[in-house]
Amino acid sequence: MPARRALTLLVVASVAALAVNLLAGPTSLQGQELASALLTLRAARGLTAYLVGASLAVAGVLAQGLFRNPLASPDLLGTSAGASFAGKVSILLLSATFGHGSVGGLAVEAWLPIGCLLGALSALLVLLALAKRAPDTVVLLLAGFLLSSLFLGLGSFVTSLAQESWELGRAVIAFALGSVTGAGPRQVATLAPIALIGTLAAFAWARPLDLLLSGEEEARVLGLDVARARRWCIIWIALLTAGAVAVGGNLGFVGLVVPHGLRRVVGVAHRRLVPAAALGGGVFVLACDMVARALPSRTEIPLGVITDLIGAPLFLGLVMRSQRRLLHG
């Protein structure tokens, strides 16, 4: 399929998914005001899910370009876990500072993305230092896995500390599982600028990312300031991941599956891959959230569980297909 047509289809799919999200479900509430409030909440939740998906998918494109590895993604490299751990610490610290009553209040929401950003940046810097010492793909992925395990372990410790208070424990667990259930206009306002700026920045770095496909040395010969490119890519990956994790929690596989799948459709050139990933990631997470809403359950299944359940087999299928292609041409 030509790349331009694929991008058009993704735009159409985005509009359709947002419309279905808005209109699906009961709307015949008594009273105009109630119905309008419900639609506003639904729109905010849908938009939040869409922006979380777009952010994670674009962060995935950047990570894969920076590490020259199609298996790199914020969750596999430990970036999401780092952001999630720092997010939990932020919730805990904020509750200690402002008291339990304000955990779900403005202060937490204002500070959470910054905490997540610091966590994501730390994880990426550690990984980059390791990648420079041992540039091998397997070592990099193992280091990412170890880093992810370390942050998840530390995160579990923070979760256990939070159990001392019922309200705090619930807030930390809800954050860890990943959900956009309670998202409102405030979450949209927090994530929209991050997703927009991050995606535009990734698009602006499309040519340097293409250059990096040839390796750092060749990119340098062709005129790229590699250190600067690396620095900025890390900042944008961290920002996008932190924004997504702060608002939607630690959603797995989005940054991995979406760019990986779309690369086959729009090609590897980043000026097409970045917008495609933003649109495709948005549609993917929004669709996952609609599944979460539609599944009959006493309590809603967390969004992170749905993205894992859909993303894991999808990724396995993509890997198997590449292996078959390698074997049979």
Added chain:
Amino acid sequence: MVELRVHALEVTIRERRILHGVSFQARAGELLAVLGPNGAGKSTLLRALLGLVPHGGEVRIGGVLRAQLPAHELAKKASLVPAQSQLTAALRVREVVALGRYSHRATQAVNDARIERALVETDLVAFADRAYSELSTGEQKRTLLARALCTDASLLLLDEPTASLDIEHALRLFVLLRALAADGRTVVLVMHQLEHALAFADHALLLQRGKPLAFGPARDVITPANVRALYGVDMIERDAPGFRLP
């Protein structure tokens, strides 16, 4: 005009001296062959010229100290065709060639025209929309050459450019390199075929275990004595079958 001037170049990697005391120069419009057995330091020399490995000594390109040139300025003055590229992605050939224009702030039309010219020069027009990763090694090599040509650099460094080329494309490449030299560019190429060096190079630099054995006009330098000292083989001067483009 001297385009490339190298003085007392030294490269030491992990306490092992790879190059020492290498001095030479290449003029605009000249084709310089760097020769030597495996491990003589030929590829390291090319990388050192571009500052890709830490080194001692001095490298001047177009009269300017290379160390003073920022990456984007250096890319417009010197370009490298590596022996093996790290590029494995399925970028289209045209997209790979376009990477050579990164340092140029030119209009899309100017860039497109330059890319088309490079594709024609390297006989790649028919492959322009194919994925780079699906090409043969020789075709990939020509793509990398087209990418380097697109930079419009006055100094062109090529590491074993004919290693994977069939005889027709190897000869075409030398004809193209001679044309580029005639156009005022300086071409420095690492190579193994002494007969090609004799046929096409103006000057030759012979490297032996990181040290220059001889530097000068190709015919004066590629002598039986130097070949014996360098490779341990005898140079036979007799009529042998040769090949040329029709």
